Every structure is written in structure tokens, then in C-alpha cells.
Amino acid sequence: MKLIQLGLEHEAALRDFLADFAAAGEERIPAYFGDPDMSHAEIVETFAKQSRGEGLEEGWVPGTTLFLVEDGRILGVANLRHRLTDHLRRFGGHVGYSIRPSERNQGFATRLLEEVKAYARVTLGIDSLLVTCEPENAASARVIEKCGGVLEDESFYEPAGHRVRRYSIAL
Ligand SMILES: CC(C)(COP(=O)(O)OP(=O)(O)OC[C@H]1O[C@@H](n2cnc3c(N)ncnc32)[C@H](O)[C@@H]1OP(=O)(O)O)[C@@H](O)C(=O)NCCC(=O)NCCS
Known part of the structure; x- marks a missing residue:
């Protein structure tokens, strides 16, 4: 099992990963910012640029999209923001993640x-x-919590419209 950045060789694996969410009726995939209207090559290039901090939308910070892969199969995705903004400090933090629906509750x-x-x-x-x-x-x-998160606080965050728990993880 390893962490990878998306490459041209992962086209079929990405399609299979996204189909898992569609089959489960999950339209929104937290931490995955691929655009379905883009070709695979464009998605790869967009992620690489986001990671280098190029062509970012207003208010976005550089972020690296990382996939957990086993035997060529994508199990999950994470987006790691390189730094925080005031908004991310309240909601979103450094990292978001999703595991494909058919592979949850196995520790991935x-x-x-x-x-x-x-x-x-x-x-x-x-x-x-x-x-x-x-x-x-x-x-x-x-x-x-299993990864060492220490609860900092929990409060209602107006722009998100719900309560948010904030944890810090010392590295
Ligand atoms: C949240 C998510 C990433 C967890 O992935 P996962 O691979 O199932 O997580 P793990 O197997 O590593 O651990 C899940 C833990 O939660 C526990 N758990 C699962 N469902 C639970 C529930 N309904 N209530 C309480 N605990 C629950 C499991 O028992 C396990 O804990 P344990 O190891 O102590 O038994 C996955 O459900 C997901 O992709 N959800 C949609 C996207 C999302 O919500 N992302 C996070 C945004 S902050």
C-alpha cells in the first residue's frame, strides 16, 4: 500500500475509484477536486499545478492531492493544504480525505x-x-483520534452552517 500523486498511468484506476462513489449515490467526494469535464491528462496537470501553487483560484492555497493505492487500485484520496488561511483555520484545516464506499471500516x-x-x-x-x-x-x-488528534474546540461555524470540531495532530 502506498501514497501516490496521480499520473497518466492511473486513468483506469481513477475511473474505477470514482465509479465506486457513483454506485453508492455519493455525488460529493470530500478532498477530491477533479473536474469530470476534464480529460485525464488535464486532471493530472491540474493536480500537479495545485501542488506547485500555480493557477490557484482566489483564496486557495497550494494543496497536494494524494491517493492511497494497493495493487494498482485506488482506495482513498486526501488533499493536503500546504498552509492555512483564516477560513481553513476555522473549517477544512490542512487535510481532507475520502475512502471509496466499498472499502470503508477496514482501517484504510x-x-x-x-x-x-x-x-x-x-x-x-x-x-x-x-x-x-x-x-x-x-x-x-x-x-x-486514532491518528493522534487532540480536540482543540467545537463550535458553530456560520459559513459552513454547522458545528465544526477542530483537532490538532503534532508531527
Ligand atoms: C470518514 C471515512 C474517511 C472513514 O474511512 P474508513 O476507512 O472507514 O476509516 P477507518 O476504517 O480507518 O476507521 C473508521 C473508524 O470509525 C469507526 N466508525 C465507523 N462508523 C462509525 C459510526 N457510525 N459511529 C462510530 N464509529 C464509527 C470504525 O469503527 C473505526 O474505528 P475503530 O478502528 O476504532 O473500530 C469514510 O467513512 C469516508 O470516506 N466518508 C466520506 C468522506 C468523509 O466524511 N470524509 C471526512 C471529511 S472530515
């Missing part, structure tokens, strides 16, 4: 977040990760 999100922690520390020199979730998302809260 925990593995993914552990790999992302190592990537953030070694590649980006980040020493503390902020990770947020909705209190109702018990699975996500559990993943964050």
Missing part, C-alpha cells in the same frame, strides 16, 4: 492519514496538522 482512512502525516512532515516541513470534521461524522472523528 487511518492508514491514509498516517501516510499523509509523514508526507506533511518530511516533504513540507509541517510540524502540526489541523484536521476538522463535523461532530456527526463519527467515523472521521474516530480516524482523527
Whole structure:
């Protein structure tokens, strides 16, 4: 199992990964910012540019999209923001993630977040990760806690329209 950035060779694997969410009726995939109208080559290029901080939309910071892969199959995706904005500090934090619906509850999100922690520390020199979730998302809260998350606070965040838990993870 390894963490990869999307390449041209992952076209079929990405299609299969996205089809898993569609089959489960999940239209929104947290942490995945691919555009279905783009070709695979354009998606690869867009992710590479986001990671380098090129062509960012207003208010966006550089972010690296990382996929957890086993035997050529994509199990999950994470987006690691290289730094925080005021908004991300309240909601979103450094990292978001999703595991394909058919492979949940087997520890893959925990593995993914552990790999992302190592990537953030070694590649980006980040020493503390902020990770947020909705209190109702018990699975996500559990993943964050298993990965060393310490609850900072929980409060209603008006722009999101719901309560947000903020955890910090020392790297
Ligand atoms: C949240 C998510 C990433 C978890 O992925 P996963 O691979 O199933 O996570 P793991 O298997 O590593 O761990 C899940 C933990 O939550 C627990 N859990 C799962 N559903 C739960 C529930 N309804 N209530 C309480 N705990 C729950 C599991 O028991 C497990 O804990 P354990 O190891 O102590 O038993 C996955 O559900 C997902 O992709 N959800 C949609 C996207 C999302 O919500 N992303 C997070 C945004 S903050």
C-alpha cells in the first residue's frame, strides 16, 4: 500500500475509484477536486499545478492531492493544504480525505492519514496538522483520534452552517 500523486498511468484506476462513489449515490467526494469535464491528462496537470501553487483560484492555497493505492487500485484520496488561511483555520484545516464506499471500516482512512502525516512532515516541513470534521461524522472523528488528534474546540461555524470540531495532530 502506498501514497501516490496521480499520473497518466492511473486513468483506469481513477475511473474505477470514482465509479465506486457513483454506485453508492455519493455525488460529493470530500478532498477530491477533479473536474469530470476534464480529460485525464488535464486532471493530472491540474493536480500537479495545485501542488506547485500555480493557477490557484482566489483564496486557495497550494494543496497536494494524494491517493492511497494497493495493487494498482485506488482506495482513498486526501488533499493536503500546504498552509492555512483564516477560513481553513476555522473549517477544512490542512487535510481532507475520502475512502471509496466499498472499502470503508477496514482501517484504510487511518492508514491514509498516517501516510499523509509523514508526507506533511518530511516533504513540507509541517510540524502540526489541523484536521476538522463535523461532530456527526463519527467515523472521521474516530480516524482523527486514532491518528493522534487532540480536540482543540467545537463550535458553530456560520459559513459552513454547522458545528465544526477542530483537532490538532503534532508531527
Ligand atoms: C470518514 C471515512 C474517511 C472513514 O474511512 P474508513 O476507512 O472507514 O476509516 P477507518 O476504517 O480507518 O476507521 C473508521 C473508524 O470509525 C469507526 N466508525 C465507523 N462508523 C462509525 C459510526 N457510525 N459511529 C462510530 N464509529 C464509527 C470504525 O469503527 C473505526 O474505528 P475503530 O478502528 O476504532 O473500530 C469514510 O467513512 C469516508 O470516506 N466518508 C466520506 C468522506 C468523509 O466524511 N470524509 C471526512 C471529511 S472530515
